[in-house]
Amino acid sequence: MRKLQASQMYLLLVFTMAFASSTIFTTYSIYYVTELGLRPFELLLIGTVLEITVLVFEGITGAVADLYSRRLSVIIGVTVMGCGFLLEGSIVWFTGLGADVPAVAWVMVAQLLFGIGWTFVSGADTAWIMDELGEGKAGTLFMQAEKASLAASLLGAGASVGLSLAEPNLPYIAGGLIYLLLGLVLFLLMKETGFVRGEREAEAAPLKAWARTWHSGAAVLFKTPVLLLLAVVTLFSGAASEGYDRLWQIHLIEGIGFPDSIIPMAVWFGIISASSALLSIPAVHMAERRMDMQKEKVLTAALLVLTLVRIGAILLLALAPGFYAAVAAVLLLAVAGAVHEPVYKTWLNLRLESRTRATVLSLISQSDALGQTAGGPAVGYIGSRFSIRASLLAAAALLFPVAVLFTRVQRKHKQSGPVSAESDR
Numbered sequence: 001m002r003k004l005q006a007s008q009m010y011l012l013l014v015f016t017m018a019f020a021s022s023t024i025f026t027t028y029s030i031y032y033v034t035e036l037g038l039r040p041f042e043l044l045l046i047g048t049v050l051e052i053t054v055l056v057f058e059g060i061t062g063a064v065a066d067l068y069s070r071r072l073s074v075i076i077g078v079t080v081m082g083c084g085f086l087l088e089g090s091i092v093w094f095t096g097l098g099a100d101v102p103a104v105a106w107v108m109v110a111q112l113l114f115g116i117g118w119t120f121v122s123g124a125d126t127a128w129i130m131d132e133l134g135e136g137k138a139g140t141l142f143m144q145a146e147k148a149s150l151a152a153s154l155l156g157a158g159a160s161v162g163l164s165l166a167e168p169n170l171p172y173i174a175g176g177l178i179y180l181l182l183g184l185v186l187f188l189l190m191k192e193t194g195f196v197r198g199e200r201e202a203e204a205a206p207l208k209a210w211a212r213t214w215h216s217g218a219a220v221l222f223k224t225p226v227l228l229l230l231a232v233v234t235l236f237s238g239a240a241s242e243g244y245d246r247l248w249q250i251h252l253i254e255g256i257g258f259p260d261s262i263i264p265m266a267v268w269f270g271i272i273s274a275s276s277a278l279l280s281i282p283a284v285h286m287a288e289r290r291m292d293m294q295k296e297k298v299l300t301a302a303l304l305v306l307t308l309v310r311i312g313a314i315l316l317l318a319l320a321p322g323f324y325a326a327v328a329a330v331l332l333l334a335v336a337g338a339v340h341e342p343v344y345k346t347w348l349n350l351r352l353e354s355r356t357r358a359t360v361l362s363l364i365s366q367s368d369a370l371g372q373t374a375g376g377p378a379v380g381y382i383g384s385r386f387s388i389r390a391s392l393l394a395a396a397a398l399l400f401p402v403a404v405l406f407t408r409v410q411r412k413h414k415q416s417g418p419v420s421a422e423s424d425r
Contacts, residue, residue: 022156053115077120082179084113089172131194238371
């Protein structure tokens with residue numbers, strides 16, 4: 001019964017966070033561009049602030065989750081994120097009252113809170129459920145969680161459109177309140193029974209214990225070739241995703257343009273978000289039924305194919321001659337990303353030990369943040385110097401090394417035959 005409750009709590013966590021995030025981010029570009037007047041370079045600069053925050057705090061918060069409590073780390077994280085989103089939604093009111101601080105500075109402060117909160121959740125949520133359930137059911141649960149996330153995103157898209165049509169900042173206010181409510185629910189209902197804390201060591205010398213935990217996690221990463229390879233893959237993938245994530249909506253607004261119709265821009269973004277979820281849910285379900293989530297060779301092949309699909313979709317978006325071709329590229333990329341997430345998470349967690357799981361996951365996330373921190377401004381500069389299309393082409397180019405690295409891993413599988421996760425640790 002305890003395992004069933006843990007699964008339900010994890011699905012509730014994933015569903016609620018996805019609903020809140022979809023409520024916020026489906027129409028966020030309308031708020032940023034039309035209300036706050038942010039430009040492409042400022043959008044990438046905001047993203048850089050977020051990723052630097054993640055880069056700095058991931059190792060710290062990951063070690064805290066491994067040393068003290070994964071449950072507490074998650075609760076702190078969702079609460080801090082809620083505060084950040086509430087602040088971000090209130091910026092238009094600050095500037096409307098004639099505040100001297102520019103809007104972009106307020107957004108950076110809000111993103112700082114968002115980043116700190118995210119690092120407390122990142123890795124800790126996965127480490128928590130892995131301890132509660134064990135590795136055997138992880139792949140199936142991650143697939144179920146992805147479908148729950150997509151369903152929540154579908155609902156959140158509708159909420160985002162309705163709130164944005166009323167006031168462009170309301171999705172941020174609503175999303176922030178949902179995160180705060182989630183923090184309260186987790187505090188009351190979330191249990192932690194599978195995690196064993198080193199009480200005596202942590203209480204006697206907390207800084208020394210934290211440093212030892214972080215060092216153990218780093219040692220696992222650097223001594224395991226495939227994990228180190230994954231860190232490199234994540235570095236390039238992060239650099240590519242930052243450019244795409246921050247620019248695809250403004251590309252549709254200013255680069256492509258929307259069809260002449262009575263449909264408001266917010267509704268169009270809602271349609272795109274809802275279509276992404278509706279297409280992704282059956283894709284994830286099909287992957288769940290046809291893929292053996294315990295076979296590393298199958299997972300590696302899937303990750304390679306999905307990376308090639310992502311490259312093609314970004315190229316299509318960059319070179320799209322019109323609105324509908326661009327939307328098709330966005331939808332293709334969304335479906336590939338939805339399938340990629342649980343496959344990637346399962347492949348990674350098969351190799352991790354419980355005592356350092358949150359720390360290693362945080363270090364991998366730091367690699368992603370480093371890629372986004374380095375790649376974001378570069379891609380943003382290309383957009384400011386040439387065009388947003390050029391930025392998207394650069395983002396696609398950054399994914400090519402990822403495909404090459406996955407190809408090399410797949411070739412090693414063919415040469416050596418099946419390799420168990422245990423033997424690679």
